[in-house]
Amino acid sequence: MSRMPSAERRRQLIEAAIRAMTRDGVARTTTRSIAAEADVSLSVFHYCFDSKQALLESVISTITDHSRAVVKEAIRPKATLRETIRAGFRAYWDHVSAHPGEHMLTYELTQYALRQPGFEHLARRQYTLYSETYAELIEQLRYSMAFEPRVPVPVLARYLAVMTDGLTLNFLVLGDDTAAAAVLDTIVDQVVGLAGEVTRPPAPGTDARTRG
Known part of the structure; x- marks a missing residue:
């Protein structure tokens, strides 16, 4: 070895x-x-x-990182905020379609943690991590597309985590990709509505955090 x-x-x-x-x-x-x-x-x-708990926590974080990486790459600024947001959701959904077993595992991990004495905190950590991931992606969009959400970022992040979690489970059960895609577009429209007014995107190569 x-x-x-x-x-x-x-x-x-x-x-x-x-x-x-x-x-x-x-x-x-x-x-x-x-x-x-x-x-x-x-x-x-x-x-x-040093324990199975430590391994499972790392597994949960790694699976989340798999999805986050493809979405983070996909939400580079497009011509409109809607196109940018849709690209992010599409990237996530492509990952679900390509790796259904991995996404199914996330639900099994939740059930296992909730039923196994002493592991309950892993399920809470799992869903907290989902919201934290969306909050990070929203902040990335705020700086790149120069918009201010109509609702607090933590609320919007949790809303997105709940919506995509439910849609993913629905797809894994029913297997209807066409119906799921239509719902995804509806979620995109809702998110755009919650995004607030968009100002002119910063020039290429400009970090919006440094603008006066």
């Missing part, structure tokens, strides 16, 4: 855990099976993670 930095080894184990849990379910996935999936010894797993 080749040596690698501990941070890289942790990432290797997290991605192995996601694959194993997506395939076998959270309850049936053990630390031993994760180590086997990552092709490392069990002692390496315990060196990187």
Whole structure:
């Protein structure tokens, strides 16, 4: 087994855990099976993670990062705020369509955490992380597209987390991508309405935070 930095080894184990849990379910996935999936010894797993709780928290954060990365890239300023917001939602939805098992795992992780004594805080952390992610993306849009939301950012962020969470579960159950896309467009229209008046976007290469 080749040596690698501990941070890289942790990432290797997290991605192995996601694959194993997506395939076998959270309850049936053990630390031993994760180590086997990552092709490392069990002692390496315990060196990187001191508990299953710590691993699951890292899994939740990593799955969220997967979606956040594609959305963050997609919401580079377009001609209009609506086009920019729609690009972000479309990127998220493309990720759902391409990785349904990974998104299904997020709901299983929630149920597992709520039912497992001592793990309840992981479910709360999971949904707090969703809202924090949307708040970060909203702030990115505020600076790049120069708009001020009609509602407080934390409220809008939580609203978006609730809407996309419900829509994602609905799609995973029904499998109707056309219907989901139509609902997504409705959400985009609602978000644009809540976004407030848009001023002229800053010039290319200008950070709106530095404008006077």
